[in-house]
Amino acid sequence: MTHRLTEQLGLTWLLKPAIPGYGLVKASPLYTAKSWGIGVPKECAMLLAPAGNLEAAKQAFQAGADAVYVGLSGWSRGGARGEFDRAQLRLCIELAHALGKKVQLAANIIPKPQERQQLLRQLAELADWGLHAVILNDVGFLREVRRKLPGLAITASIGCGALNTSDALFYQDLGATAVVLPGYVEPQEIAAVKAKASIQIEIMLRMVQEFIQLGKCWMPSYLNFAAAEQGYRSKRLGGSVKRGGVGSCFRICEQPWTLLKDGVEADRRLLPSRQISQVAELGAFLDAGVDVIKIQGRSLSAEMVGAIIRMYRSAADAWKRGQKSDQKADQNADQKTNGNRAALPAMWTVQGR
Amino acid sequence: MGAFELNTTISNLRNLRESDLSAYDAVYLGNIYCRIFEDNFLERLDDLEEGIALVKGQGLRAYVTSYAAPRNDVLPKVQKALETAAAAGADAIEVHNLGVLRMVHEQFPGMPAHVGGFANVYTDAGAEVLKEYGAVRFTPNYEISLDEVGAITSGVGMPAELVVHGKMPLGVSDYCFLLEYEQKWPEKCPTLCQKNLFLKQGDWAMRSVGKGVLSGKDVCMLEHLPALIAAGHTVFRIEAAYETPEYRLNIAKIYRAALERAAAGDWAEDESAWNTIREHTAVGLCNGFYFGRTGAEYVGKRPQPALAC
Numbered sequence: 001m002t003h004r005l006t007e008q009l010g011l012t013w014l015l016k017p018a019i020p021g022y023g024l025v026k027a028s029p030l031y032t033a034k035s036w037g038i039g040v041p042k043e044c045a046m047l048l049a050p051a052g053n054l055e056a057a058k059q060a061f062q063a064g065a066d067a068v069y070v071g072l073s074g075w076s077r078g079g080a081r082g083e084f085d086r087a088q089l090r091l092c093i094e095l096a097h098a099l100g101k102k103v104q105l106a107a108n109i110i111p112k113p114q115e116r117q118q119l120l121r122q123l124a125e126l127a128d129w130g131l132h133a134v135i136l137n138d139v140g141f142l143r144e145v146r147r148k149l150p151g152l153a154i155t156a157s158i159g160c161g162a163l164n165t166s167d168a169l170f171y172q173d174l175g176a177t178a179v180v181l182p183g184y185v186e187p188q189e190i191a192a193v194k195a196k197a198s199i200q201i202e203i204m205l206r207m208v209q210e211f212i213q214l215g216k217c218w219m220p221s222y223l224n225f226a227a228a229e230q231g232y233r234s235k236r237l238g239g240s241v242k243r244g245g246v247g248s249c250f251r252i253c254e255q256p257w258t259l260l261k262d263g264v265e266a267d268r269r270l271l272p273s274r275q276i277s278q279v280a281e282l283g284a285f286l287d288a289g290v291d292v293i294k295i296q297g298r299s300l301s302a303e304m305v306g307a308i309i310r311m312y313r314s315a316a317d318a319w320k321r322g323q324k325s326d327q328k329a330d331q332n333a334d335q336k337t338n339g340n341r342a343a344l345p346a347m348w349t350v351q352g353r
Numbered sequence: 354m355g356a357f358e359l360n361t362t363i364s365n366l367r368n369l370r371e372s373d374l375s376a377y378d379a380v381y382l383g384n385i386y387c388r389i390f391e392d393n394f395l396e397r398l399d400d401l402e403e404g405i406a407l408v409k410g411q412g413l414r415a416y417v418t419s420y421a422a423p424r425n426d427v428l429p430k431v432q433k434a435l436e437t438a439a440a441a442g443a444d445a446i447e448v449h450n451l452g453v454l455r456m457v458h459e460q461f462p463g464m465p466a467h468v469g470g471f472a473n474v475y476t477d478a479g480a481e482v483l484k485e486y487g488a489v490r491f492t493p494n495y496e497i498s499l500d501e502v503g504a505i506t507s508g509v510g511m512p513a514e515l516v517v518h519g520k521m522p523l524g525v526s527d528y529c530f531l532l533e534y535e536q537k538w539p540e541k542c543p544t545l546c547q548k549n550l551f552l553k554q555g556d557w558a559m560r561s562v563g564k565g566v567l568s569g570k571d572v573c574m575l576e577h578l579p580a581l582i583a584a585g586h587t588v589f590r591i592e593a594a595y596e597t598p599e600y601r602l603n604i605a606k607i608y609r610a611a612l613e614r615a616a617a618g619d620w621a622e623d624e625s626a627w628n629t630i631r632e633h634t635a636v637g638l639c640n641g642f643y644f645g646r647t648g649a650e651y652v653g654k655r656p657q658p659a660l661a662c
Contacts, residue, residue, distance in 0.1 A: 110475045113504065139451070140478020161473070164425045166452030173455070174482070184527065189425045212524030212566065213422055216471055218496040219523045222568055222648035223557050257552040259561070261538070271552075272530050 044286055044320050045293050048104065048202070049309050052082030052298040057092050057103075059306035064313030067102035068092070069135060071298060072126075075119060076106040077137075077159065082298035093129050102132035106298070108157040110138040120148055127152045137215070139174060146175035153177040158204055159215035165193045172199035178292060182214065183207045183276040187288040194289035202292035203285060205278040206308060211253045211271035220252045282315045283324070356616040357587045359609055360514075361601055362418065362594040365392040366400040369407060371598040376605035377591075379414035381447055384594060385421040385469070386525060386565040388430070391543040395420065396430065398437040405441040418447040421471040421525045421565075432456065439464055445489070448472065458487040465489040467514065470522055475501075477508035490514050490588060495521045498645040503584060512588055515581065517574040518604050519592030520560050520567035521641050521648070529563040547595060551636070557649070558636045562595050568648065570639040573630060575607065576622065576653050577640075578615045600633045627655065 049060035051068040060068050070092060071083035084092060089105070096103045105126060111119050123134055123145060133153035136142045137160060145154055156162060156171040158180040171179040178200035181190070185203065193201055212219065259267040278285065282293070293316070295308055318324075359377055363369045364384035374380060382404045384390040394401040394417070401417065408415035417438035423431055431453055438446060439461050446464055448454040449471035457466050466483075468491035474480050475494050483491065492514045493502045502513050531545050540548055546563035558569030572592070574581065581589070591608060593601045607626040614620050630638070637651070644652045 110473075110479075113476055113478070113508075116478065138473075138476060138479050139482045140476050140480070143482055144478060161422065161450070161471075162452070163450070164423055164428055164452050166428060166455050167450065168452075170451045170455045185424070192425050209527075211526050211528065211530070213527060215473065216422065217524040218494075218642075218648070219559065219566060221496050221642070222523050222559075224647055255554060257554050260549075260551045260553055262549045266534070266538075269530075272528055 044316055045290050046102075047309065047312055047316060048292050048294045049305055050295055050298040050300060051092070051305065052300065053084070053302065054088055054092055054095070056298075056300070056302040056305045057095065059302040060309050061096065061099050061101050063306040063309035064317075065101070065309045067104055067132060068096070069104040069106050069294075069298075071106045072122070075109060075111075075122075076298075077108050089126070090129055093126075093131060097130055103130075104133040104135055104153075104155065105131055106135045106157070108135050108137040108159055111141055116141060116144065120145065123152065124149055133177065135180075136176075142171075142176060143174050155180060155202060157215070158182060158207075161213060161215045164189075165196050168193045168197040168199050168201065172197055178202045180204055180294060182209065183278055184209055187281070187284040190285060190288040190290055200291035201289070202294050203290050204294045204296050205276070205282065205285065205312075207276050207296035208273060209276050210273045217249075217253075220249050223252060224250065279311055279315050280328075282312065283319045286316065286319050357582070357589060357612050358414075359589050359591065359605060359612060360414075360416070361591045361605065363394075363404075363601075364390055364594055365394055366397070366404055367392060368598065369404050373598065373602045374408070374411055374413060376602065376609040377413060379416055379444070380408045381416045381418045382408070382443075383418040383434070385418050385447075385449060385471070387529065387543075387546065387563060388420070388427065389543045390546065395434045398433060401434065401437050402441045405438065405443050409442060414444040415442070416445045416447055416467060417443045418469065419449065419453050421449040421469070422527065423450055423453065428452075428456075432460075435461060435464075448488075451483075451486075454483065454486050454488070462487070468492065470495050470516075471525060474505065477505045480505050480509045480511055484509055484511055492516070492590070495523075496642045496648065499581075499584070499643045500645070502643075506585070513586060514588040514590055515574070515586055515643075516572055516592050516641065517578070517581070517589045518608060519571055519590070519596065520569070521572050521592060523559060523566045523568055523648075526564045526566075531561065531563045549635070560595070560635075567592075567595070568639060568641070569635070570637045570649055570651075571630075571634050572641045573634075573638040573651070573655075574640065574643065575611055575626065575630070576655060577643075578608075578611050579620045582612070582615045596633075603629050604633060 046066045049065035049068045051057035051060055051070050057068045070089060072089055073083045073085050076083055093103045127149055133155055135155045135157045137157045142154060154176045156176045156179040162168060162171060162179045162181060168179050176199060180202045183203060183205045190201055253271045256268055256270060258265050259269060293312060358379055360379040361377055362381045363372060382401060383395040384393045388396055392400060394404055405415040419431055420427060435446060435457060445467050446457050447467045447469045448457060449469035451472060454466055457464055466487045468474055468483050468488045470492040473494050474491045475497055480491055490512045506513050532542060535541050550561045551569055552559045552561050560567040560569055591604055607629060639649045640652045642648045646652060
């Protein structure tokens with residue numbers, strides 16, 4: 001059964017001699033993390049990688065991720081691309097456990113009232129499978145999951161829009177295990193949060209900072225409301241991506257706009273955005289007490305996930321050994337993973353905040 | 354409160370003094386997007402104190418809003434604004450950030466909290482949590498429908514505040530790209546964002562206010578007021594933070610009269626009102642997301658005013 005499913009999913013690497021006898025449910029102790037050359041879990045912050053498919057999860061684990069976060073079909077921002085079905089998710093959890101790693105589920109849409117019980121049942125089952133944590137976006141559902149599934153760790157998604165110490169305390173009150181802050185929050189801000197809050201602080205150190213803050217944008221649905229898809233979760237809401245299913249983001253912020261002043265064309269421009277990657281500053285964030293280092297990008301290729309995680313793993317390990325990182329080398333390595341997106345344009349400042 | 358409340362937003366003392374508020378029941382004071390908006394009430398606490406007195410002196414309720422996305426360095430200023438609001442007798446605090454809601458709940462337990470549109474109230478479960486933190490009303494996330502709003506209000510027993518006219522918020526940013534134009538244009542911060550600035554692409558338009566983006570079209574629910582009243586809604590907002598005093602007054606007079614007719618069960622449309630609405634509309638009208646459609650669409654009998662921005 002396991003082999004059939006593995007072949008069906010194109011995961012024949014699980015059956016190759018490199019991991020002879022590897023069992024998905026009962027892994028031989030000979031073929032656990034150590035036999036893959038993967039380090040034991042680190043004492044410093046957890047390194048949390050995105051995985052849009054099983055190959056990406058494998059690459060992330062091999063590169064040194066402590067955990068991956070994945071989407072479950074129909075329940076995560078971003079739609080079908082980059083989501084797992086139940087069988088794939090179970091395989092991923094079993095793989096992670098065999099390696100001493102963890103899996104988190106991004107269930108970061110806002111379920112409609114009539115969907116909450118369905119999602120709760122799914123989460124209960126996934127918790128039984130050994131899911132480590134669920135990433136949620138709605139404060140009401142977050143509290144309901146806390147009450148109904150007390151053993152499941154909960155992360156308040158970056159879409160919740162938390163930015164400050166009081167936000168962290170709010171999600172701590174609700175029973176969240178961790179709260180995600182965006183990667184443009186500075187180390188001293190993290191330290192200030194950690195000084196007052198016991199909730200784990202997760203920071204998305206590699207992310208695209210779009211013009212509008214994550215979780216606070218409904219420009220796409222103002223201009224084009226996605227029609228309900230026929231035959232696929234037709235009861236799903238429309239609107240922005242956080243509404244899931246038919247919610248869509250068509251990168252309205254990355255298209256050219258004409259800026260009119262008093263009705264006259266003043267400029268043609270893109271709204272500002274930038275690729276943030278703080279690997280060169282990782283030590284400062286770890287010094288500040290960050291608990292989880294998160295990398296954005298369930299749509300990234302497996303190879304790219306592996307390359308990024310290796311870079312962050314290396315920097316984190318250097319910090320753990322008390323070594324100063326080579327910031328120039330880190331920045332150069334970082335640039336290679338940025339694709340076509342410019343890194344850190346000088347115009348982006350916090351002035352006027 | 355009477356049968357309904359009609360309110361609006363004013364960012365600074367100059368705008369407050371220039372505005373005729375006779376058609377309103379309440380005013381939100383402050384600008385939620387930017388700390389350096391011209392003399393923002395939330396930064397000029399003496400002005401805030403005076404503003405609250407001016408509003409209350411006219412027999413209106415004075416609410417104080419708060420920043421949509423404050424980081425740690427802003428919280429001390431938020432704290433001072435809350436203290437000023439409480440001491441000056443503000444009737445409620447509007448909160449868009451849940452951390453600020455927690456601050457109000459912990460430190461000003463008697464102060465009613467109005468949950469703003471950036472707090473992302475999408476469901477009854479979410480509203481229920483915020484109610485436990487002292488929320489007494491909420492602005493639903495702008496992209497949910499009236500049916501969904503109704504499910505929340507009936508399920509939680511908390512009234513919704515609905516934007517019935519004006520440019521609805523579409524997003525908030527950490528960055529003001531208008532600052533890039535200070536060297537090129539005669540206009541400078543902090544009044545630059547109050548200019549008539551639109552982002553256009555084909556027939557799409559959005560209003561830029563620097564650190565925020567608003568709908569290009571004006572939400573207009575005038576012809577749907579009887580349905581809103583019949584559905585039990587009682588709190589209505591004319592979103593006019595970046596509009597002129599003339600807009601603030603003339604639109605409010607139309608809605609005040611229409612709401613009174615709707616509440617009395619004596620509904621009749623005033624044809625002259627539509628000319629006034631057209632005069633104050635740059636790129637047309639829309640219904641937002643109230644009818645489960647694209648936010649820029651208009652659902653109703655009235656044609657779009659074909660005006661250029």
